[in-house]
Amino acid sequence: MKKLFAMLLTGTMMLTMAGCAKSVNAPAETSAKPAETKTVETKTEEAKPENKKLVIGFAQIGAESEWRTACTNSIKGEAEKLGIDLKFSDAQQKQENQIKAIRSFIAQKVDVIGISPVVESGWETVFKEAKDAGIPIVLVDRNADVPEDLYVTRIGSDFKDEGKKAAEEMAQLLGGKGSIVELQGTVGSAAATDRLVGFKEVIEAKYPEIKIIKSQTGDFTRAKGKEVMEAFLKSDGKNIQGLYAHNDDMAIGAIQAIEEYGLKPGEDIKIVSVDAVKGAFEAMIAGKLNVTVECNPLLGPQFYDVCQKIMNGESVPKYIPSEEGVYRQETAAADLPSRQY
Amino acid sequence: MGSIKNLKKYQMFWPITALLLVLLFNFFFTPGFFKLEIKDGHLFGSLIDIINRGSPLMLLSIGLTLVIATGGTDISVGSTIAISAAVVASLVGGEMVFVDGMQEYVTLVPMPLAIIATLIIAILLGMWNGTLIAKLGIQPIIATMILMVAGRGIAQLITKGQIITIYYKPYFYFGGGYLLGLPFAIFIVGLVLLIIMLLVNKTALGLFVQSAGCNSSASKYAGIKVDRIKLIVYTLSGLCAGIAGILISSNIKSADANNAGLFIELDAILAVALGGNNMSGGKFSIPASIVGALVIQSITTTIYSIGVPPEITLVVKATVVIVICLLQSSEFRSMLSSLLQKKRGDQVENQTLSN
Known part of the structure; x- marks a missing residue:
């Protein structure tokens, strides 16, 4: 029996490995030519950089959320539009897959490597390899814990700034005073930590009359957001004037809890959340959510812009915040049709 | 005393004791935990949440x-x-x-x-x-x-x-x-x-x-x-x-x-x-x-109600579970009671010595 199981296991392993090999090798063959022509072109490159077709490798984390899917679509779609030769790799939430992808990009001699590191640590060796091969690395969305000289720049959301924006919106909604509760994201994630710190900083510095009376993690999910909000309402009930949720999904869960409690979300309890996904706009149209601070996943245009600049030899700052807005209830109906995620 | 000993033989005894302990904790430390009101024609309160969740x-x-x-x-x-x-x-x-x-x-x-x-x-x-x-x-x-x-x-x-x-x-x-x-x-x-x-x-x-x-x-x-x-x-x-x-x-x-x-x-x-x-x-x-x-759901709801910092909720949950498991383990209980008896025995010995 054990044998049969072992056979099954090796069978699946081989299958998955074959799958990986295929997806990584196939573009290698097609890319061989542009890579060769590139080495010839390098001398004339400075004269007319616009004509050269950029070859870019992108190591995506996976497809764990709507947000990530939107990010992937933006990277892929924009490449098609700009006529960029994109080698895309989906790491399925595994660092070793991302490292493999980067090595294959190096072997394919791409111009720039973009990566959203799935975890912060453990990148030094492979980034060094890319650097030695003369390929610049651009971090997209997430950060990596490496010396600054190993990558060129990072494009991404400033979570702390999102927290600050949310705090300003909340203060405006409450008129500068009141008791609020907070639904945190997954404990230890950068998004949760920074959204918490940014929010708190502004509240403590500028609005001393706003008190955060309860704060608990809702793990970025609707179910937990609802469950925690239910408990908040039971213990503090009418005392709560505002809710700050670290993402839209938790806010949507909490809205249900508030309705079941018999209060009006958006009126009795003002709600500010972060992300600006479609569901949030639907809630705003229904008058149940007040403000959502955008966390923009459509990083494609900015990413290629930076890649082009690097190839042109222009200098880029170490950190480039992504372009993000704030969406309010009043304009939600008009904004919804233009939302892509 | 004898009746409690009889009760202990039932499998239901320890789980129910654990549930009562968690609820008792809430009785003292979570205001309004046992409050039940009727809202929109149905019962409403933390206890109902526990059942629903x-x-x-x-x-x-x-x-x-x-x-x-x-x-x-x-x-x-x-x-x-x-x-x-x-x-x-x-x-x-x-x-x-x-x-x-x-x-x-x-x-x-x-x-x-x-x-x-x-x-x-x-x-x-x-x-x-x-x-x-x-x-x-x-x-x-x-x-x-x-x-x-x-x-x-x-x-x-x-x-x-x-x-x-x-x-x-x-x-x-x-x-x-x-x-x-x-x-x-x-x-x-x-x-x-x-x-x-x-x-x-x-x-x-x-x-x-x-x-x-x-x-x-x-x-x-x-x-x-x-x-x-x-x-x-x-x-x-x-x-x-x-x-x-x-x-x-x-x-x-x-x-x-x-x-x-x-x-x-x-x-x-x-x-x-x-x-x-x-x-x-x-x-x-x-x-x-x-x-x-x-019991598990009561612990979870309690943690949310009393405002345990999110960083340590899992630790708190684990600690409560360990305590409940220890309570249920007959080996642990006999160890505990023999320890207590030994202590009492020592005291008796000391007393007799001092006398």
Whole structure:
């Protein structure tokens, strides 16, 4: 029996490995030519950089959320539009897959490597390899814990700034005073930590009359957001004037809890959340959510812009915040049709 | 004193003691925990929340008790929840439709049909586990791990990696509605419990399950079809998980393939253990597991109500669970009482010496 199981296991392993090999090798063959022509072109490159077709490798984390899917679509779609030769790799939430992808990009001699590191640590060796091969690395969305000289720049959301924006919106909604509760994201994630710190900083510095009376993690999910909000309402009930949720999904869960409690979300309890996904706009149209601070996943245009600049030899700052807005209830109906995620 | 000693013999004694201890803690430290009021014609309060929130866990613990009684385990229930939630949400689902500025409720497939389809899929998933274990002899933890890992992938395929929001109002009744002032979910739990208790107590199934868990080969020689018993219990476990998936998706009005029922299998196994059931199979009590599930949900709700910092909630939960497990362990209790007696003995000795 054990044998049969072992056979099954090796069978699946081989299958998955074959799958990986295929997806990584196939573009290698097609890319061989542009890579060769590139080495010839390098001398004339400075004269007319616009004509050269950029070859870019992108190591995506996976497809764990709507947000990530939107990010992937933006990277892929924009490449098609700009006529960029994109080698895309989906790491399925595994660092070793991302490292493999980067090595294959190096072997394919791409111009720039973009990566959203799935975890912060453990990148030094492979980034060094890319650097030695003369390929610049651009971090997209997430950060990596490496010396600054190993990558060129990072494009991404400033979570702390999102927290600050949310705090300003909340203060405006409450008129500068009141008791609020907070639904945190997954404990230890950068998004949760920074959204918490940014929010708190502004509240403590500028609005001393706003008190955060309860704060608990809702793990970025609707179910937990609802469950925690239910408990908040039971213990503090009418005392709560505002809710700050670290993402839209938790806010949507909490809205249900508030309705079941018999209060009006958006009126009795003002709600500010972060992300600006479609569901949030639907809630705003229904008058149940007040403000959502955008966390923009459509990083494609900015990413290629930076890649082009690097190839042109222009200098880029170490950190480039992504372009993000704030969406309010009043304009939600008009904004919804233009939302892509 | 004698009556308490008699009570201690019952399996239900320690789970109920644990539940009472958690509730007692809330009586002193959580203001308004026991407050029940009537709102919109139904009861409302933390206790009702515990029942409502704990319903999926109670359902799982019913199925898992039987599985564990046969000496097996089922760690795929979380994934089964994700799949059934995904199936039911994509069948009922629907789009947000406005007619004259009012939200209309639409469903893609008639709701009873969608629910029957979901339950059939859950049964099939349970049978898949049962077949791997009973017919092919794969160890339960490995066999169900296959579905645990693959299941979330399947659920994501169904939802295309997105969170599916359900807009069909009648569907919300299962996880969010009230009957006779109580959450409707608890009636579903009650119904499932009633049917399974009848199956277990009024037919030979309970005895067969117990004997399969005590000694599988001896049972086989005694003419019990152990294979078939195993197939039945895993199928029941799958069905319970399927119903739990419907409750969860109905309560939050959406299906999230990534997070629905994530790690709930561990809570469910814990519920069975807190119920005083032997993990290696044999004698079992389903009501005790249900009390175990209530203990877990009470701890969770308590943690949210008293405002434990999120960084340490898991530690607090773990500590409480350890204490409860220690209370239940007869070895620990005898160790404790012998320690106490020794101390008392020392004191007596000292007294006699000083005299």
